[in-house]
Amino acid sequence: EPEVTQTPSHQVTQMGQEVILRCVPISNHLYFYWYRQILGQKVEFLVSFYNNEISEKSEIFDDQFSVERPDGSNFTLKIRSTKLEDSAMYFCASSPGPGTSSYNSPLHFGNGTRLTVT
Amino acid sequence: LAKTTQPISMDSYEGQEVNITCSHNNIATNDYITWYQQFPSQGPRFIIQGYKTKVTNEVASLFIPADRKSSTLSLPRVSLSDTAVYYCLVGVHSSASKIIFGSGTRLSIRP
Numbered sequence: 001e002p003e004v005t006q007t008p009s010h011q012v013t014q015m016g017q018e019v020i021l022r023c024v025p026i027s028n029h030l031y032f033y034w035y036r037q038i039l040g041q042k043v044e045f046l047v048s049f050y051n052n053e054i055s056e057k058s059e060i061f062d063d064q065f066s067v068e069r070p071d072g073s074n075f076t077l078k079i080r081s082t083k084l085e086d087s088a089m090y091f092c093a094s095s096p097g098p099g100t101s102s103y104n105s106p107l108h109f110g111n112g113t114r115l116t117v118t
Numbered sequence: 119l120a121k122t123t124q125p126i127s128m129d130s131y132e133g134q135e136v137n138i139t140c141s142h143n144n145i146a147t148n149d150y151i152t153w154y155q156q157f158p159s160q161g162p163r164f165i166i167q168g169y170k171t172k173v174t175n176e177v178a179s180l181f182i183p184a185d186r187k188s189s190t191l192s193l194p195r196v197s198l199s200d201t202a203v204y205y206c207l208v209g210v211h212s213s214a215s216k217i218i219f220g221s222g223t224r225l226s227i228r229p
Binding site: 004018033035042043044045048055056057058089091093106108109110111112114 | 145152156157161163164167219222
């Protein structure tokens with residue numbers, strides 16, 4: 001079964017540094033998402049992306065965050081200047097786009113990148 | 119998306135049937151009900167989705183009454199490996215929309 005893959009599985013960085021989290025969504029999917037989960041807390045929506053632009057974003061997704069789909073396969077999340085409170089699991093997800101047989105397709109998640117900011 | 123309410127936690131024993139109920143009083147006509155499961159240090163995993171009545175797959179059953187204001191996820195004969203957080207989401211995933219997870223139900227299975 002195809003899956004969403006994320007790299008690296010664990011990233012340690014110093015406060016103020018830039019990090020890029022990488023995701024390879026399922027190949028025929030067109031909707032892409034980033035979520036984060038601080039340890040012990042719920043899964044929080046960050047951003048959704050379709051047709052090379054952001055569709056929705058949360059209040060967490062401020063100017064320090066950006067997303068990009070640089071080629072036909074990767075979907076990245078960049079944090080420009082990391083803060084201690086950015087330490088969390090970051091999950092990428094994808095789902096099929098319009099024109100699929102399933103109008104309400106669920107999200108497929110990767111296993112996440114654990115980001116530790118020191 | 120419609121707001122959902124679930125129990126914060128539940129406990130059960132191996133071999134039992136577990137039913138987790140989710141309330142969604144403001145569900146809209148086009149909304150679907152989707153359940154996800156999350157194990158520690160893993161991403162959420164789709165379990166089951168339904169619109170009305172009953173849906174069953176190899177993992178679970180989903181019961182939705184006629185008014186659709188609630189739904190019940192039923193896990194038959196649970197095992198220790200079913201210990202996880204279960205999330206109920208209500209809405210339409212037809213676009214790259216803001217799909218929000220609630221706090222979920224933390225299910226603990228004992229031997």
